[in-house]
Amino acid sequence: MFVFIIGLGYKKTYDSDHMELxxxxxxxxxLPDALLSQCKAHPFAKGEYLFHLGKAPEYMFFIVSGEAVLSRSNSHGEATILQRCKGGxxxxxxxxxxxxxxDAIATxxxxxxxxxxxxxxxxxxxxxxxxxxxxxxxxEIMRLRTQSERLGLKDIKSKLIHLIETDGKRGTLVLESDYKSLASELGITHEALYRALSKMEAEGLIEKQKNSLRLVNKLFRAQDC
Incomplete structure (x- = not known):
């Protein structure tokens, strides 16, 4: 049995196991009401697999909090991140x-x-x-096309500028995960990312904070005035 309580931006429910959702x-x-009534909370820990390659699908997963990635390994065991999901x-x-x-793995x-x-x-x-x-x-297709365009850029500097301009606001990108995760999203090593960020900082192109990156070229300075 489900009890629904309407709240600001959320529908609060308790499932048959009394887990708050x-x-x-x-x-x-x-979702139609029939599907809403079948929603279940699925808490996950970092490193947990939500589903495995080759297994028959049983559930659709909607990420409410935390982060999970879709990953597939090649014949050499090297993993490629196909999607990074922080919500949706x-x-x-x-x-x-x-x-x-x-595979779907919680990061x-x-x-x-x-x-x-x-x-x-x-x-x-x-x-x-x-x-x-x-x-x-x-x-989602539009988002993936933008991501594909970014991955096709030749140098890391171009990838970073593209990411900040498309996913950020007013020249600032707030990171929802760490820089190591960002490197995977860009298809590069975290060492290469740190080198590129240091060089761009030295050139006065960006300001790097713990949880954000900001473009500091003339275009965004003008917008911020």
């Missing part, structure tokens, strides 16, 4: 597949919401929900 407004507006769906591509095509402890994948598939017969889901996927 907070549903973000975005998810509350997306982690497993959209698995909705209509027979097996997961990558920071947090909580996910799980939804039975069969119920999710069935709910897509609802035209209103289906339309909302298509819009969500369209936004």
């Amino acid at each position: 907070y549903i973000p407004q975005t998810l509350k507006e997306l 769906f982690l497993s959209e591509a698995s909705l209509l597949t027979d097996v997961y095509h990558c 920071h402890a947090g909580t996910a919401i799980t939804l039975p994948i069969q119920s999710f598939r069935s709910s897509l017969k609802d035209e209103q929900f289906s339309s909302k889901w298509i819009k969500l996927l369209s936004r």
Whole structure:
């Protein structure tokens, strides 16, 4: 049995195991009531696998807090980060597949919401929900295209400027994880990232803080005035 209490930006519920669950407004507006009633809280620790490559999908995962990545290793055992998720769906591509095509690993402890994948598939017969889901996927495609464009840039300096300009606000990017995670997101080693950041600081291009990067070129100085 579920009890729903409407709050500011969240729907507060208690599942059958009496585990408190907070549903973000975005998810509350997306899902039909039948799916909302099947939401479960799934707390995870750093290093925990949410799902494994080759396993049959059982749930859709929505990251509420913490961070998880989709990772796949090559024949030499080197891991490639396919997606880094700090909030939102982690497993959209698995909705209509027979097996997961990558691993989902928590890089920071947090909580996910799980939804039975069969119920999710069935709910897509609802035209209103289906339309909302298509819009969500369209936004994700746009985000991935921007990420692909960034990864295609030749040097680290260009990648960093592109990241700050596209993901930041007014020339400042607030980091939601550490610099090692940022390096993985850019497809470089953390040593190479630190060298590039030091050089850009010395050239007066950026200001590096513990949790943020700020462009300090003339364009953003003018905007900040």
